[in-house]
Amino acid sequence: MKLVVLDSDTLGFETGAWEPIRRFGELKLYGHTPFDESIIGDRIADADFVFTNKVPLTSAAFAGAKNLRFVGVLATGYNIIDLEAARAASVTVCNVPGYGTTTTAQHAVSLILELCNQPGLHSDSVHAGDWVRSPHFCYWKQAPLELASLTVGIVGFGTIGRRVAAAMDVMGAKILASARTPRDTPGYADFEWADNKTIFAEADIVTLHCPQTPENTGFVNAELLATMKPSARLVNTARGGLVDEAALAQALNSGQIASAALDVVSQEPMAADNPLLGARNCI
Template structure:
């Protein structure tokens, strides 16, 4: 392939005040950068009409869009997940799809633990209370909106045990937690006395004090965290999600937070992003939601660009890497 046309569709989250982050990509072809792209097939097709290579994070490529781009040869994901791409259609059209594994493992694992600590200690809520003057007005030297809850002795239920799930467990182990995990393949399980495999997803929900999701979105697991599974959880338990918002039925979760058995939920993702104003979790006092930023440390974003540059270089050399459809 001669010098390719490369189109980046959603670059807004990769701005840095003192860096030119796209330099590794710009060495590989003629680059056109769009901060944001509307998720309409006509808009995407127009922007990618002359592209041989496209980089996307959340801009979707369905069958209709892919059919309108006969010159497209490579889609490289600015993400690990690739559920925004119709993989079957891409394969039919001879389009290679690559992702970026492992770029955000440390960052996402750290954020997951931060969410668990917020559920247990409510640091942000107490800091805001002090800021409002509640401690100034307090007759006592100590007060709490919720007594701190120790992680020591709690059972952490991990659904999915890839690099992030295992990274979460490794960071929590010094707190004295127990761990139970479910994944169909039972790969990469740590050889720890405090770790065990669950025989089913249901067993995780029944035994864990905190359920943490670390599985990809597939056609089979959309909304699998539903009323039936939530009803199996211990009274006073928590759920954490830094994976995909569509894994959870949000109306069922809201009901479990209002009526029990859950004491709280901490989420970095929701089913529709940006969040819709009528999201049933948005105004609940015991739902702690961050705006899909678990992956977004500066080192993590720079690693993501470097992996995409390597994906493009490998493809151009005839030896594609991180291919998810071949």
């Protein structure tokens, strides 16, 4: 049996971490695989098992890998896999549902706090000598936002979304949440189920925690962004493909929304011409 790992470096594992699966067959590790269908096809051509974190497997990849029986997605989402092609080829696809749950929730909260308090902006300003030159004891570039006075919208109320919501509840924020199947309503001080349109229209901060599917790809588009408050912030630690990046860049640059903090983009590594690289108030 032949096993192929397409992007072992993405996970930051030492080579030895893969040793336990060598007993299942011949193991080939690729630290990095370019998003090139011909290269991907060559590397998995005779593989029985393939593991990938970010490298996509399209219908062409499945068509060329005649021995392929199993794909292990070393992440939570299936969006990099053509599931219809996998199903047609009788290939089993598995993910890691609990992967990075605590880390992602913590990171989302840190981005929300960065947008509210902007410690990075103030640190840069102080290091540049702005406070030294200021006559004031209290120095700030921008007044902080208190979560206790804000409404936070959680799009996708799974494990990660609920952890972020719990942190926001502790800080006194009102929580609006959407889910495909609302259930187990939490006992927060101020909580409501809402649809995505309501969340984007009413929330001061919208944070995305839903999986990416063909149905919701690019759903954060110009039309939806136009419904947000000019003071609103957007956080995305889910999937970059959920957001129309050109529309978001336009919304930021025009002042239609206040700021955004993104951990993910549609193409990773980020393309040099991604419009968000030059967008105003975008982390």
